[in-house]
Amino acid sequence: MTELTETRLSETLAHMRATAPLVQNITNFVAMNIQANVMLAAGASPAMVHSSAEAAEFAGIAQALSINIGTADPAWSGAMEAAATASVAGGKPWVLDPVAVGATGFRRTLGARLLALRPSVIRGNASEVLALAGQLRAGRGADAADSVAEAEAAATRLALQAGCTVAVTGPVDFVTDGHRAARIRNGHPMMPRVTALGCALTGLVAAFTVDQDPFRATLGALAYYGLAGEVAGRSAEGPGSFQVAFLDALHALGPNDLTAGARIEEIPA
Amino acid sequence: MTELTETRLSETLAHMRATAPLVQNITNFVAMNIQANVMLAAGASPAMVHSSAEAAEFAGIAQALSINIGTADPAWSGAMEAAATASVAGGKPWVLDPVAVGATGFRRTLGARLLALRPSVIRGNASEVLALAGQLRAGRGADAADSVAEAEAAATRLALQAGCTVAVTGPVDFVTDGHRAARIRNGHPMMPRVTALGCALTGLVAAFTVDQDPFRATLGALAYYGLAGEVAGRSAEGPGSFQVAFLDALHALGPNDLTAGARIEEIPA
Amino acid sequence: MTELTETRLSETLAHMRATAPLVQNITNFVAMNIQANVMLAAGASPAMVHSSAEAAEFAGIAQALSINIGTADPAWSGAMEAAATASVAGGKPWVLDPVAVGATGFRRTLGARLLALRPSVIRGNASEVLALAGQLRAGRGADAADSVAEAEAAATRLALQAGCTVAVTGPVDFVTDGHRAARIRNGHPMMPRVTALGCALTGLVAAFTVDQDPFRATLGALAYYGLAGEVAGRSAEGPGSFQVAFLDALHALGPNDLTAGARIEEIPA
DSSP states (O other), X not given: OTTTOHHHHHHHHHHHHHHOOEEEEEOOTTTHHHHHHHHHHHTOEEEEOOOTTTHHHHHTTSSEEXXXXXXXXXXXXXXXXXXXXXXXXXXXXEEEEOTTTTSSHHHHHHHHHHHTTOOSEEEEOHHHHHHHTTOOOOOBXXXXXXXXXXXHHHHHHHHHHHTSEEEEOSSSEEEEOSSOEXXXXXXXXXXXXXXXXXXXXXXXXXXXXXTSOXXXXXXXXXXXXXXXHXXXXXXXXXXXXXXXXHHHHHHHOOHHHHHHHOOEEEEOO | OTTTOHHHHHHHHHHHHHHOOEEEEEOOTTTHHHHHHHHHHHTOEEEEXXXXXXXXXXXXXXXXEEEEOTTOOHHHHHHHHHHHHHHHHTTOOEEEEOTTTTSSHHHHHHHHHHHTTOOSEEEEOHHHHHHHTTOOOOOBTXXXXXXXXXXXXXXXXXXXXXXXXXXXXXXXXXXXXSSOEEEEOOOOTTGGGSTTHHHHHHHHHHHHHTTSOHHHHHHHHHHHHHHHHHHHHHHOSSHHHHHHXXXXXXXXXXXXXXXXXXXXXXXXX | OTTTOHHHHHHHHHHHHHHOOEEEEEOOTTTHHHHHHHHHHHTOEEEEOOOTTTHHHHXXXXXXXXXXXXXXXXXXXXXXXXXXXXXXXXXXXXXXXXXXXXXSHHHHHHHHHHHTTOOSEEEEOHHHHHHHTTOOOOOBTBOOOSOHHHHHHHHHHHHHHHTSEEEEOSSSXXXXXXXXXXXXXXXXXXXXXXXXXXXXXXXXXXXXXXXXXXHHHHHHHHHHHHHHHHHHHHHOSSHHHHHHHHHHHHHHOOHHHHHHHOOEEEEOO
16 A cells, blocks of 8 residues: 555645646537536646647646546647647646447547547546447436446456556446556545536646646545535535535545545555 | 327326437537437437438437537538438438527528428427428527417428428427327426527437437327426526526426326317 | 616616516536526526527517527637627627636637627626736636736726626626726635525526616615625525525515615725
8 A cells, every 4th residue: 555545645736736737638618617616626726728829839828637528529639738748848747528429430540549548547437448448338418328347358458558647437447557546435426416526627637637646636536526525415405506506515524535535455465 | 179188198207217318419519518418318318320421320320319400510510411311211200390490591592491201390489480381580599589379380381381390489389290299388497598408308309209200209209398497497596506506307207297287178160 | 876876776676577588508418407597587588599590580579688608619609699689789688798808819819809889788707807808827627716806907997998797706706897896795614505596696697788888787786685685694504505596586675675685885986
């Protein structure tokens, strides 16, 4: 547990807050507002900049980039590729969210093109990670028809092949960089009943990766996010009040709360 | 009342929840997030897929489709028509929301083209239904300048001509398929003070129509929606807390609540 | 204080509510939903209409226009210019929100083109007003890296050159038309932790300017908005509950509350 003590994970939150990194997000229309609110509540500085007229230029200003293909179209694909290329050229981290990547031919092609641009982290549900790893399944929008457990082997293979950290989120999260791996048992069953909370998490992971080890930063972001879900779940009466309490919890929770509440299980190599 | 007992209406909610249908939504940018949240809270599975690169292909995966012209533009019009055509070819229901259809020439033309693609249900306010039925009025955005009562005759004519169910929503809702008709007296005056709740209802109607009689399914969706508004109105202190309580109520209400609370008035043929 | 007594400011709210003006908004994707909800809660009638197929035509119907460049792209730029031109031709007010105008070349060019179309009011943070006034700084997305005090001189110069009212918002707001000036000390530190509240305010300013003196209308809108923030801050436990309480407060506050709570400091010419 040298790598992943709860104290070391909580340091990733403290570092993100102290940095308040400017993160460029090219995300889907459903997620834009809640993703910005999640990132602001957590202490990051989000900017939604996706036009091909400026996406690559802005990637030179931002400290990290997140790309989400949820409502991508051909006009946006070019901006996504240009921004990712600029981020890599600038030595900055970028995070890929392959929403429903197995559902249509357009998404499969776009997912493969973005994967080739070497994201630092990929965050998806089990079906998306399986699809991206080459085991295409029938997609059902952004739902996860496959379990996280089924996706663990595919995630490890994807992490090794793509040279990145892969996070499979669900009732239990699984994170690996191909050499190290861990499961996170924080979270609440109401989270998938609020749209785009997974997308918003991807933006938050990008904020955590600024000047931090991507594997550990991803674990920190996921444990913090799940813990905020647990706190929200205690007072929520449904998905409406859950979303409100979740944003409040992201704002209220600090590194000490994360040290006390993170439920990480390191998996021996 | 054989058709429309409250018990039979409540069965439409039970059926939708048991099916958790995957519904493709091509909707406007204002509505996307709240429409997804409304549908998730109610128990459906929404996917916002509108790019011309994949809209028709995705219509082959989804179980129903909703199309809303609120922020349509020429690039989206083609995707709307292709998706509607694919839905009809696949024998699946699709629902049209003709937002502010009378306001501009672009909307009038697009509305007529979509109407020709034979929606299963049209849901709009009185002004929109009047405009779509050919009685063009001066549009005022998404507001309803005309009363539901004025639109009842137009709705019946439109239902007969287009061979579909037409729902006119307002303080009292009116639903007809040209042969059967009913009014629904559920709802709350705060509902029009939260943006896009009408749009979100259109997505929910699409979810209800999967494998159900469109006329009865529409009535069930509207009564359930209005009842959730009544529940939310009891605790809300303004439009912000109303939206939160409304999502909670959509999640909490079940078929038995609908049996007890639906206020349907069947109109003799 | 003849111009700016709290009573006269509160009349701007009363007038806006009585008019319930139809305001066309060409705004960014992050802001669309919350901007519509803010305007509905306050008593205005928002319509989000931005397609080049109808933006200028709709400007002929609407009573005011707001333009926000937060997620503009080349396809939208033309619609923005056409709608602004139509508004000016129709003698109607329009309000410019130059989001992150200094951040990229595309934004600088677009900002200059829109400025030439003679907005009635410009509302931005200190960095944006400085950038638009020609003192370009490194942009950090929508954040304000510069203080309002630093921007006061630039705002006055911009107001005189562009012949409009300029509002610089921040912990203390500054409003000037080049001849008159005032500071507003209403507001709450949680406001920048909720995304797009500044954007939403721009739409509200547009509603206030209908048939009212732009300088006084802008002051009224800003004092009312800040006061709603203060009310929300009393009960909020974080940015989630703040947003909910803020919408409730916008709906609940009336002219008398504004008379009692506005904190305006007129600056001698």
